[in-house]
Amino acid sequence: MSRFWNEKTRNIEPYVAGEQPKPGQKIIKLNTNENPYPVSPKVREVLDQVDIGNLARYPETSSRIVREELAKVLGVKPGQVFCGNGSDEVLAFSFQAFFESGKDAKPLLIPDISYSFYPVYAELYDIPLKKIPLLPDFSIDVEAFCKEEQGGVAFANPNAPTSLLLDLSDVEKILKANPDHVVLVDEAYAAFSGQTARDLLPKYPNLLVTGTLSKSHSLAGLRLGFAVGSEELIEGLCRIRDSFNSYPVDTIAQKIASVAVCENEWVEENTKKICATRDRIASALSEKGWDVLTSKTNFLFASPVKMSAESVYTKLRGKGILVRYFNKPRINQYLRITIGTDEEMDAFLRAVEEIMEGKDA
Numbered sequence: 001m002s003r004f005w006n007e008k009t010r011n012i013e014p015y016v017a018g019e020q021p022k023p024g025q026k027i028i029k030l031n032t033n034e035n036p037y038p039v040s041p042k043v044r045e046v047l048d049q050v051d052i053g054n055l056a057r058y059p060e061t062s063s064r065i066v067r068e069e070l071a072k073v074l075g076v077k078p079g080q081v082f083c084g085n086g087s088d089e090v091l092a093f094s095f096q097a098f099f100e101s102g103k104d105a106k107p108l109l110i111p112d113i114s115y116s117f118y119p120v121y122a123e124l125y126d127i128p129l130k131k132i133p134l135l136p137d138f139s140i141d142v143e144a145f146c147k148e149e150q151g152g153v154a155f156a157n158p159n160a161p162t163s164l165l166l167d168l169s170d171v172e173k174i175l176k177a178n179p180d181h182v183v184l185v186d187e188a189y190a191a192f193s194g195q196t197a198r199d200l201l202p203k204y205p206n207l208l209v210t211g212t213l214s215k216s217h218s219l220a221g222l223r224l225g226f227a228v229g230s231e232e233l234i235e236g237l238c239r240i241r242d243s244f245n246s247y248p249v250d251t252i253a254q255k256i257a258s259v260a261v262c263e264n265e266w267v268e269e270n271t272k273k274i275c276a277t278r279d280r281i282a283s284a285l286s287e288k289g290w291d292v293l294t295s296k297t298n299f300l301f302a303s304p305v306k307m308s309a310e311s312v313y314t315k316l317r318g319k320g321i322l323v324r325y326f327n328k329p330r331i332n333q334y335l336r337i338t339i340g341t342d343e344e345m346d347a348f349l350r351a352v353e354e355i356m357e358g359k360d361a
């Protein structure tokens with residue numbers, strides 16, 4: 001605490017990112033839902049073509065080439081695409097652009113268990129929030145999202161950390177029930193789910209879908225996120241961007257991303273591989289008596305049932321394996337386990353076995 005902090009800085013509870021290993025530390029990192037595989041060979045090649053002299057100039061403000069390529073891949077107009085410094089930034093801009101702030105504003109609805117950055121942004125921008133409890137099976141309570149009075153809706157689909165997918169017909173119900181406010185669907189993990197709400201865009205001008213190259217494209221370190229929506233929504237995001245930072249995506253990131261977004265075949269192959277590993281590990285954990293939710297993401301949300309999740313987390317950490325544990329009501333008996341390579345996941349399973357057999361010294 002510093003006497004120089006203003007009230008907001010004093011009171012905000014910042015987002016806590018997953019632990020990052022120290023340089024040189026040998027660790028199996030299954031705690032931040034990154035892709036365990038390296039980028040595609042084409043993306044690797046493009047780095048060689050980067051003209052370092054170009055860095056003397058500011059980047060193109062709107063990531064025009066990335067947007068044009070993404071628009072082709074997604075079958076929308078470039079004016080329907082917005083790019084930012086990771087989808088975290090795109091989400092932050094969306095909260096500022098579309099949800100009202102102040103005590104008298106109607107609340108933004110989010111699930112009580114979802115991406116933990118949403119409440120942080122709401123607090124930061126003074127947006128009143130109403131958390132809608134997930135149903136006992138951790139699925140999103142669609143009826144409640146349709147019934148409650150609100151000034152907008154935001155949820156992740158598939159949801160994090162639960163890994164569960166809400167069917168497109170249910171997403172559409174929420175959109176239909178909320179025609180006068182923005183429904184923000186955060187699709188950070190959509191590539192692993194076989195479904196996207198982008199298919200609903202032609203019918204719903206209030207729909208904004210965010211995406212990222214962090215998970216499906218092995219580019220978490222590049223920080224390239226995007227939003228797709230009606231041109232009026234994208235224009236709103238541009239107004240916020242240009243009131244904050246005109247150059248959110250740097251020149252090198254734009255160059256790499258413009259190639260990466262076209263790598264459909266590579267993404268499909270890579271995604272298939274991760275989903276196959278995911279399903280194998282889910283079955284193996286279920287056989288050991290764990291409760292594993294049906295994941296449509298690149299991570300599992302699972303409870304060891306017979307042991308405390310926190311103790312398994314700590315013991316895995318002691319064995320050099322990082323997973324994510326949230327000490328929060330309703331989910332403190334679960335672990336979020338990112339899907340790594342097959343070798344990493346085999347090591348994870350061996351460690352789990354040892355822990356369950358009490359061989360964790």
Ligand SMILES: Cc1ncc(COP(=O)(O)O)c(C=O)c1O
Pocket residue numbers: 032033085086087088089115156160186188211212213214220223224225
């Ligand atoms: C649901 C969800 N949305 C957004 C993000 C942020 O992704 P990015 O790396 O694009 O900022 C994450 C990251 O883990 C996430 O889990």
